[in-house]
Amino acid sequence: MSDMTGDYYSLEVWLPIFINAILSLSFYLITSRIIPKLCPMFINARLYGFDLNKTNSEKVPEALGVVAGCMYLIAMFLFIPIPFGSAVLQNSYFPHDELVKLVAALLSICCMLLLGFADDVLDLRWRHKLLLPTVASLPLLMVYYVTYNSTTIIVPKPLRLAFGFSVNLGVLYYLFMSLLAVFCTNAINILAGVNGLEAGQSIVIAMSLATFNFCELSGEQWRTHQFSLFFLMPFIAVNLALLKYNWYPSRVFVGDTFCYFAGMTFAVVGILGIFSKTLLLFFIPQVVNFLYSVPQLFHILPCPRHRMPRMNKISGLLEASKFECKEDELTSLGRLILDVAGKLSLVQLSRKDGVISGNNLTIINFVLVKVGPLHEAHLTSVLLTIQVLCSGLAFLIRYPMASIFYDVPR
């Protein structure tokens, strides 16, 4: 608990968190009320889609993530003065550097929301999905550059023989931070397509990170973890409100806006909370899904526009969607990948008349192949359970196993 006096420490750590929690609760309630009211506006603005896995053809308003995002921003704007209350009241030294971090983080998130919403409305091209988070992470990097500019990292123990105790990554560190935003954003975006999954996985990740932050509040670095909690609690709140309407059967879609918003929020807390490696640990399902998707994303195997599962109209259950192609049109690399993946039971293949077909390479389809057809709500629950279990694994790696890689105190 470091060497502060207990009472003062408690107040300084817990009072802002407590106020943040109350604010979060209020904004959960406000967001829950406001989302259904705004839906007709989205439909009028032709921002809607149809749920391919439903038998009716109702218009479902799209990009409601922007509402959650705006509510989040308002909550955070109102929260800005709170962590600085004691400095203002006591007229003592004002921690401008802390305020800069807070405001710059909000600027990055706000910019990402703007660009994400523009993407949903204007339907930007695929390459923009990589460009936009880079642009939105600029304020963060710029502020990091002028205020900290510490680009030295501690090398994990097994690599110290090669690299020494610490390495100054220089400009590579900025590249890493910028890529972190791109990764977080797109990782959520490609693990999607089932009602409630985008919002659900983001909530699981945010709750896991918040748990991690709470565990670390008693440590020496409590300030950075408190900072992270300030961002995560309102995020969880507005997204729980969003999930209420996005859960099966979805009355709203969250849109790409949401994935950008969630991804940038995670990147921001990871970078400014200085736990970007731990952050990545909570993205295990997304990383696995990305690696599993690589052959399709890079067009080594055919990649249909939609890879989400399809509903069997008779049973009402979701089944894995498939890609197919003529066997002789495959490159030799593609054939090799399919052979190996087929032998390892990573993909369900079938061959007929020289045409080969397999399940689309997402963990959503993989689950359906292994478990069999599932009801949509059930499928989301299974996937979110996997996410929770992986968070457990992440804690296992972060705590008991961390000593393999780093010198851990205590």
Next chain:
Amino acid sequence: MSDMTGDYYSLEVWLPIFINAILSLSFYLITSRIIPKLCPMFINARLYGFDLNKTNSEKVPEALGVVAGCMYLIAMFLFIPIPFGSAVLQNSYFPHDELVKLVAALLSICCMLLLGFADDVLDLRWRHKLLLPTVASLPLLMVYYVTYNSTTIIVPKPLRLAFGFSVNLGVLYYLFMSLLAVFCTNAINILAGVNGLEAGQSIVIAMSLATFNFCELSGEQWRTHQFSLFFLMPFIAVNLALLKYNWYPSRVFVGDTFCYFAGMTFAVVGILGIFSKTLLLFFIPQVVNFLYSVPQLFHILPCPRHRMPRMNKISGLLEASKFECKEDELTSLGRLILDVAGKLSLVQLSRKDGVISGNNLTIINFVLVKVGPLHEAHLTSVLLTIQVLCSGLAFLIRYPMASIFYDVPR
């Protein structure tokens, strides 16, 4: 020139301005190139309108202000480290408070762009036009609160007998700042409806403010005026690019997004540059237009949805648009206003069969009534000339006449 040594002063004042100017020029070129490329996306997204004062019925992409705004943000993001170059290089005391101002100002502008674009897409209600700038000015107010919280103003000389030398406005000062954002935003929004007018007037105001800032660079408060220039020069640049396409005949419309964006930028420089009274001086045409519009805006007189001038299809010239109503349906206040305004030749009235009609109460229609029908491009030029002349008047009030109201050094 205060008491700094000349060379160092020159470098610290002018180098960042010079770099900002180069950045502005680059972003003028980039924005000019990117706007026409993005137009088809706006049309596909059904973000378009028809120009009511043209004989053809081509789709004109709407809300292109968001592109100018995003380009502006990117330029400003790249600029963030520049003013702090010397502090970083010399490893000297780092002015975190200056950085907070910069980042908070960008956060307010970014948030305003997001909300403005959402308004254009979702077509929010009229009351939101007052609410949104208030929300977007929150970060600015919050940062102002925790860092400066100086709410004391110097009372103008003629009022000092009543109020004393200075008055602490307290919470009223925050209300004033918040209303400034609402005012600037809506002032531009209601002086609109002719090709090129929104962007044109914003550029004239921005250039006038920049001129004022340049004049003040040699004074003691040079930092705040330099700060304002950092924001105004890229603003002028991206808007000149926008005006190229928005000028008669408009190939793009700027949208409400633009009015929000421009208004918030002005509010930000006025508040953080600490010259909000001078700022208002450059809004004389907008203030007059607002006061002139009051009877219609508050529905004392009938207010048609569009109050912009109408094209006479035969002559191809714009003529003042009119409201009309039965004379006995007017309230006594409405009748009084019309009588007085008619006698003062402020409105062109005609009566026929108990129906009274008059030009809609905007200075655009007023000009047409006084000067006669004009070609659209000509009308915009006349209105912008008025704006320039009013800026001249503003300088006259600000400089030679300021000593009537305040103690002016020198």
